[in-house]
Amino acid sequence: MLHSAVLLGSFLAVSEAACPFSNGGGILPAGHPYLQTRQSPPKSDVYYDDDHELTEDEYVKLAKMVDWTDIRQQLRKVMKTPQDWWPADWGKEVPPPEGNLDPHYGPLFIRMAWHCAGSYRKSDGRGGCRGGRQRFDPERSWEDNTNLDKARTLLGPIKRKCGGGCSWGDLIVLAGTEAISFMGGNYSGFCAGRYDDRDGSKSLELGPSDIQRLVYPCEKQDECKEPLGSVRVGLIYVDPVGRNGQPVPIESAEDIRDVFGRMGMNDEETVALIAGGHEFGKLHGACPDGPGPSPAEDPTNPWPGKCGTGKGKDTFTSGLEGPWTQHPTMWKHEYFVNLLNKSWELERAPGGAMQWKVLVEPTRDQANYTSRIKMLTSDLALKKDLTYLNISLTFRDNHEAFNVAFKEAWYKLMTRDSGSSGLYCLNDDAPPPKEWQHPLPEVEPVEDKTPATKVMGLVDAATRADPKLKDEFVRLAMLCTLTRRTTDNRGGCNGARIFHAPGNNWTINQDIVKSAAKAKLEAIQDDTSGWSLSDLIILSGSRVVQNAGIRGLFFCGGRVDDPRGDGWEGLQPRITGQTTNLLVIEDYWKIKGLSREQMVALSQVSPTRVGNLDNITIDYYEHLLTRGWEEVDREEVNVTSPFVKKVYKNGKFPRDVMVPTDMALRWSAESTSVMEKFLEKQALFQKSFTEAWHKMVNADLPPGGNATDCLDLEEEDEHEKKDSDNLV
Numbered sequence: 001m002l003h004s005a006v007l008l009g010s011f012l013a014v015s016e017a018a019c020p021f022s023n024g025g026g027i028l029p030a031g032h033p034y035l036q037t038r039q040s041p042p043k044s045d046v047y048y049d050d051d052h053e054l055t056e057d058e059y060v061k062l063a064k065m066v067d068w069t070d071i072r073q074q075l076r077k078v079m080k081t082p083q084d085w086w087p088a089d090w091g092k093e094v095p096p097p098e099g100n101l102d103p104h105y106g107p108l109f110i111r112m113a114w115h116c117a118g119s120y121r122k123s124d125g126r127g128g129c130r131g132g133r134q135r136f137d138p139e140r141s142w143e144d145n146t147n148l149d150k151a152r153t154l155l156g157p158i159k160r161k162c163g164g165g166c167s168w169g170d171l172i173v174l175a176g177t178e179a180i181s182f183m184g185g186n187y188s189g190f191c192a193g194r195y196d197d198r199d200g201s202k203s204l205e206l207g208p209s210d211i212q213r214l215v216y217p218c219e220k221q222d223e224c225k226e227p228l229g230s231v232r233v234g235l236i237y238v239d240p241v242g243r244n245g246q247p248v249p250i251e252s253a254e255d256i257r258d259v260f261g262r263m264g265m266n267d268e269e270t271v272a273l274i275a276g277g278h279e280f281g282k283l284h285g286a287c288p289d290g291p292g293p294s295p296a297e298d299p300t301n302p303w304p305g306k307c308g309t310g311k312g313k314d315t316f317t318s319g320l321e322g323p324w325t326q327h328p329t330m331w332k333h334e335y336f337v338n339l340l341n342k343s344w345e346l347e348r349a350p351g352g353a354m355q356w357k358v359l360v361e362p363t364r365d366q367a368n369y370t371s372r373i374k375m376l377t378s379d380l381a382l383k384k385d386l387t388y389l390n391i392s393l394t395f396r397d398n399h400e401a402f403n404v405a406f407k408e409a410w411y412k413l414m415t416r417d418s419g420s421s422g423l424y425c426l427n428d429d430a431p432p433p434k435e436w437q438h439p440l441p442e443v444e445p446v447e448d449k450t451p452a453t454k455v456m457g458l459v460d461a462a463t464r465a466d467p468k469l470k471d472e473f474v475r476l477a478m479l480c481t482l483t484r485r486t487t488d489n490r491g492g493c494n495g496a497r498i499f500h501a502p503g504n505n506w507t508i509n510q511d512i513v514k515s516a517a518k519a520k521l522e523a524i525q526d527d528t529s530g531w532s533l534s535d536l537i538i539l540s541g542s543r544v545v546q547n548a549g550i551r552g553l554f555f556c557g558g559r560v561d562d563p564r565g566d567g568w569e570g571l572q573p574r575i576t577g578q579t580t581n582l583l584v585i586e587d588y589w590k591i592k593g594l595s596r597e598q599m600v601a602l603s604q605v606s607p608t609r610v611g612n613l614d615n616i617t618i619d620y621y622e623h624l625l626t627r628g629w630e631e632v633d634r635e636e637v638n639v640t641s642p643f644v645k646k647v648y649k650n651g652k653f654p655r656d657v658m659v660p661t662d663m664a665l666r667w668s669a670e671s672t673s674v675m676e677k678f679l680e681k682q683a684l685f686q687k688s689f690t691e692a693w694h695k696m697v698n699a700d701l702p703p704g705g706n707a708t709d710c711l712d713l714e715e716e717d718e719h720e721k722k723d724s725d726n727l728v
Helices: 056-063 068-079 106-117 148-162 168-182 201-206 210-215 249-262 267-278 335-341 363-368 377-384 386-397 399-415 452-465 468-481 516-527 533-547 582-591 596-605 619-625 660-667 669-680 682-698 713-727
Strands: 344-348 354-358 554-556 630-632 647-649 710-712
Touching (some): 068 106, 068 168, 106 168, 106 267, 106 399, 210 582, 249 377, 267 335, 267 377, 267 386, 267 399, 354 377, 377 386, 386 399, 452 516, 452 533, 516 533, 533 682, 533 713, 582 596, 582 660, 596 660, 596 682, 619 660, 647 660, 660 669, 669 682, 710 713
Antiparallel strands (some): 344 354, 554 710, 630 647
16 A cells, blocks of 8 residues: 655645654654655656756757667667666576576566556546656555666666756656567657656646545545546556456456556557567566555655565565566567466465466476466456457467557557647657547648738627627637647647537537537638638637737637547546536646636636626626625526526626636635735736636647747737728
């Protein structure tokens, strides 16, 4: 069990609150667990050697200059250079028959990369190796990451040499990928571009942490449900021993399908990944005494191992022991032959966990180490589940099919968190976008594109003729961008996928996709040249917001229209205006990359609100903070939208209608404080709103991608006015 002390903001664990050394209470005595305070970020086992924190733009420039071929060669050298402080498997300390193999850190690097990228969950896009947060708590102290601090230490000299352009996230992924290649396996490619985080705060929602328990609770360990990524907080996918520690393969198969599905993997990808990963390496459980304290519990000497020397033949990682194949440092297609062609029986590993051994076979078979190979309940699941079995039989008999399936699934596992279109790769030899990344159509050059000022004039004329279009244009822009997640760079309005399934079938979108706004924008598109519908959605929304009083807005074009909408699969907005749980609301906006100030500023144009958009001012906050709001029947205010279930009215402001998410802001002390600041200083509101709007509408334009020149809308108005004056 883990006892992580990672906390968020004002959430303090009771155990720490009672500790006399917490919150600056003195120097910690030797062996005292690391304490997370309000001031300090989650602890890391890898330190930065740069003079300042690289901005993302600086990182991008440096990453494009990295010689990845040279780094691959350095990695291969490290893999074959044993270190006495942490001997490689099959080195001098390991007795025969494994000792007859050359020492190799490759399998350790594969496990490190798998567990870094495998934390990804499609429910909210969190996890994955982008950010390199495996170095920090809570991830570095997960039970499934035992002893991976040693693997990262092995990479330390390479990281210091390659500098800021070679991020930890990229280096970890490349180390695992290169290890597969070095040991004879195939890989589909490598995508560089993972900007490192400075701490582990973006992993707090993965748990264990107070914010995870509040927003993403797990009622019972080993039975955690989606949106959590695993059945147990601290595991990458399932308990290898079996559900609830019971070695029942068919139950394990159910958990595997569930959890790999949470990562976005289908059955074939799941079988390929499990088998491909287990072609290499071994399990470590030398005795029942365990690995010792985690980094969160003892950062000075984490996971020392309580079996003998704690390393080499005495290593404890999982409590399970033994290799899956006869040649665990070579890609020889032995896993499926062993799993499917042999009979297995339960045994208790030296570390105390239940695993499977080969039934006794003739003595002649002992020479090829068959007696040493082991399987886990999660391996036997591939044999007991009929669908998994059929896939396994195909891969056993068709090595090329297995090779292709594994290399593609591995690339997906490593890259799922790095963008939906593949445009975020910074190395020249990165693979082209894969189908599962839902690449957008290429941008076609336009010679005689209609000027933005003329398009804005058409938008103005449309809203003058039909004032209801103001609300519809902004709602359409917001709903189109609300799918965007900074956690995994998926979603956004680029592609105008809101008009295709599944987005056009979501309840929150059904009225807007059939509204007059869509028809009007299509008419404007027909009357102009070179404008995509997705650009028109953003420009029309921005124009209405500008006319309603928001200053400093700019528009960046370059979006395209996608004839398909499957790139939005799984991105349905979780907040539809009906919750008053501010933690859930703030978490939702955090996924969009917004701060609390930006969330509060943008709240008055939320598509779940009811009202008009003649003016966007601080009056909204003054009215909301005034006493007297009461829930009323939605029929009283003529609300027809299917997703608005509750509404609130205040007799002092007869034109205003609020929904539960508005009231959540009013009932929150933190949000109330922000609103008070906006009322004191309108410029702060303007700044926060503009920043939030730009984040939302421009986040789907990849850095260095296809964005055209950005236009300052106020400057365009000035130019248009001067041109008109000159004509007069």
